[in-house]
Amino acid sequence: MTTTTSVGSLLRTWRERRGISQLELAGRADSSSRHISFIETGRSRPSEEMVLRLADRLDVPVRERNALLLAAGYAPVYAQTPLDDPSMGTLREGLERLLTGYEPYPALIVDGTYHVIAANRGILMLLDGLPEHLLVPPLNAMRITLHPEGLAPRIVNFKEWRGHLLAQMERQIALARSEPLRALYEEVAAYPVPVPDRPGDAEPAEPVPYFALPLVIEHDGQVLSFVSSISTFNTPMDVTVAELAIETMLPADPATVKYLRSLGG
Known part of the structure; x- marks a missing residue:
């Protein structure tokens, strides 16, 4: 069941915030508008690679890319290292x-x-x-x-x-x-x-x-x-x-x- 914290709903929010259609995002991500729709509605679980690709095409900040990965069931890939480390x-x-x-x-x-x-x-x-x-x-x-x-x-x-x-x-x-x-x-x-x-x-x-x-x-x-x-x-x-x-x-x-x-x- 899709929830407000699902990766699909988060990606849809970012897409709408950027003001682009599912078709345009699909073209940027070498995918199809049908697949983008399925991801956003929760009918399809995106791969880790797809999550990162969509985040890149949507210019999602690095911190929020980790949140997308977690929502999709994957581990974060971006560290958050203190500057004094x-x-x-x-x-x-x-x-x-x-x-x-x-x-x-x-x-x-x-x-x-x-x-x-x-x-x-x-x-x-x-x-x-x-x-x-x-x-x-x-x-x-x-x-x-x-x-x-x-x-x-x-x-x-x-x-x-x-x-x-x-x-x-x-x-x-x-x-x-x-x-x-x-x-x-x-x-x-x-x-x-x-x-x-x-x-x-x-x-x-x-x-x-x-x-x-x-x-x-x-x-x-x-x-x-x-x-x-x-x-x-x-x-x-x-x-x-x-x-x-x-x-x-x-x-x-x-x-x-x-x-x-x-x-x-």
């Missing part, structure tokens, strides 16, 4: 070199719910002066950015940047079944929006033609502008690695470059 030593060293090499520009690494795994001195500079309760581990990048006692009052174009971050989280929630991420979204979306000290917040008198939406933030009397780039790992085989994201903040104007280089000495 000795086997992750080479990865950790590489990430640390990447962050250090990006200095004096800010860069950090977060997990799937925006907990900060590592950050360089450029990020620590931006966090200088924040209240202690926001800096108690584990740090959360979304809380620190959007909290009214966090970076929010320092962000010149806060309304735009807040909208960008919330939309980013909404897209992630739509693509992955993550209750912790949804809970974080509901928390930070409910934060009160600080009243700007500056008139015409997010509307400079002389707009700068940025090539992407910048984070415009005040630091020690300076107005700094950054554009964000996020990198993830290709074809990850571990849940921990699959959920890591490396965010680098690229200076968006010459004044920001000059200021940060003067700090980097």
Whole structure:
């Protein structure tokens, strides 16, 4: 009997979330729409290979691929190794070199719910002066950015940047079944929006033609502008690695470059 936790119902949910038909999924997976229908209704039990193939064609997150395998009666194939495990030593060293090499520009690494795994001195500079309760581990990048006692009052174009971050989280929630991420979204979306000290917040008198939406933030009397780039790992085989994201903040104007280089000495 098919239940709400059967592999068929889970696959159907993912297919509908991706907005594709059984026929289209069948074509992508070298199968038939009849077979896909039988799997979704519980009339056919997919092989382990088929579960993984369908998960790949549906771009199911690695963590949820394990859930699909378990629902189909198979053992998970993707490990979830703590980042401090000795086997992750080479990865950790590489990430640390990447962050250090990006200095004096800010860069950090977060997990799937925006907990900060590592950050360089450029990020620590931006966090200088924040209240202690926001800096108690584990740090959360979304809380620190959007909290009214966090970076929010320092962000010149806060309304735009807040909208960008919330939309980013909404897209992630739509693509992955993550209750912790949804809970974080509901928390930070409910934060009160600080009243700007500056008139015409997010509307400079002389707009700068940025090539992407910048984070415009005040630091020690300076107005700094950054554009964000996020990198993830290709074809990850571990849940921990699959959920890591490396965010680098690229200076968006010459004044920001000059200021940060003067700090980097």
